[in-house]
Amino acid sequence: MAATTLTLSGRAFASPPETLEARPGTARLAPAEYEPTPIWGYEGGVPGPTLRVKQGGRIDRRFLNALPQSSTVHWHGIRIDNAMDGVPELTQTAVAPGGSFDYAFTAPDAGTYWYHPHNRTWEQLARGLYGALVVEEPDAPDIDRDEVLLIDDWRLTEKAEIAEDFGAMHDWSHGGRIGNWITVNGDGYWASTARQNERLRLRLVNVANARIFSLSLKGLDGWIVALDGQPLETPQRAGRMVVAPAQRIDLIVDVTGEAEASIVSHERNGSYAIATFTVSESAASRRTDPAAPLPPNPLPEIGPLESARRAELLMEGGAMGGMTGAMMGSRSMDMRGLVQQGKVWAFNGRADMPDEPLISAAAGETIRIRIENRTGWPHAMHLHGHHFRKVLEGGALGAHRDTLLMDREEIAEIAFVADNPGDWLLHCHMVEHSAAGMMTWIRVA
Incomplete structure (x- = not known):
């Protein structure tokens, strides 16, 4: 039987595109003694699925809106066709509850990006609607592992529920909605394992509504190799890193800690490990060379x-x-x-x-x-x-x-x-x- 071709929103697909559904769900943001927190998430979880594509590859997703509000998807940082940018009343009409929209675009630049709503963003983002979009280089850098770390803060009640004061004018006129609970990939105690001397690529994404994070490394030594998805001509040694909402930092780091390594957030009331690696005794081969620059993306050259x-x-x-x-x-x-x-x-x-x-x-x-x-x-x-x-x-x-x-x-x-x-x-x-x-x-x- 010959393959059928469907035409959706003016674009042709050899088969129906994969879906990306925004819907209510729950997540265990807080410690185990609390009930899971009701959230809104892509595929019902926080974060939404990490989408990976090779540079020059296509993203085809049918967005399904199972929320009680209209919504869209904005593909943050991607040099995208304007009709796919997801901004209500500027590039598309917001997708009503129960509706759908087909996003289809090419990812021209390798790097770390993310996706989130652009309708009532101040509420929908705070409820958990975000996910990572990773565009991979044709040739992977010399690393042992690639970790995507989406850093968020939440304003939770004493019952670990999301505070419903989304339109508070004090937030709007001051620094924005600042939360009281920090998570990495939806986990208040994000942890993984690593071997000493292992070389990791860490993709840090600030997905918070308004919090500016000040971060440093402990038991990890390395280089900043990209900012907002774009490679640096010369990697920089990683020291104290300020990451504003929506910004991204790509790091290549070596695990130097003997028992533990961590990413530390420096807050007004102290410094805290927000992501921890338990270091095993089984050591990897030690690299002595610094991280090499990532290949540049085909960005246009700025004129005089x-x-x-x-x-x-x-x-x-x-x-x-x-x-x-x-x-x-x-x-x-x-x-x-x-x-x-x-x-x-x-x-x-x-x-x-x-x-x-x-x-x-x-x-x-x-x-x-x-x-x-x-x-x-x-x-x-x-x-x-x-x-x-x-x-x-x-x-x-x-x-x-x-x-x-x-x-x-x-x-x-x-x-x-x-x-x-x-x-x-x-x-x-x-x-x-x-x-x-x-x-x-x-x-x-």
């Missing part, structure tokens, strides 16, 4: 900065920010009126999604955006569909990233080639800040 087209983005608002009002629609509103609308932040004097893009670019143009954080809080600025580089003093360029952590009162410039056609979101990935006004968009013709 002097002739780049420019845009300015002013960030205002929030608690202690001094903003007195902003535009919403065609109206100028004071802070009281904005708060009543759930808006407390503004980009360029506007607290809602603007009708016009921040910048319209022709495909292939080099763009510079100057961003000024005139607020009392840090922000993790994420650009969809592209990777950018921070413009350093003297015109040098930093590493390729898709999410930039900006401190309070900081001014920074990013540069990128607008090579991916479509309408692309630019927003703060402290997702409460985004919902409360910190979002705009760019257009690439």
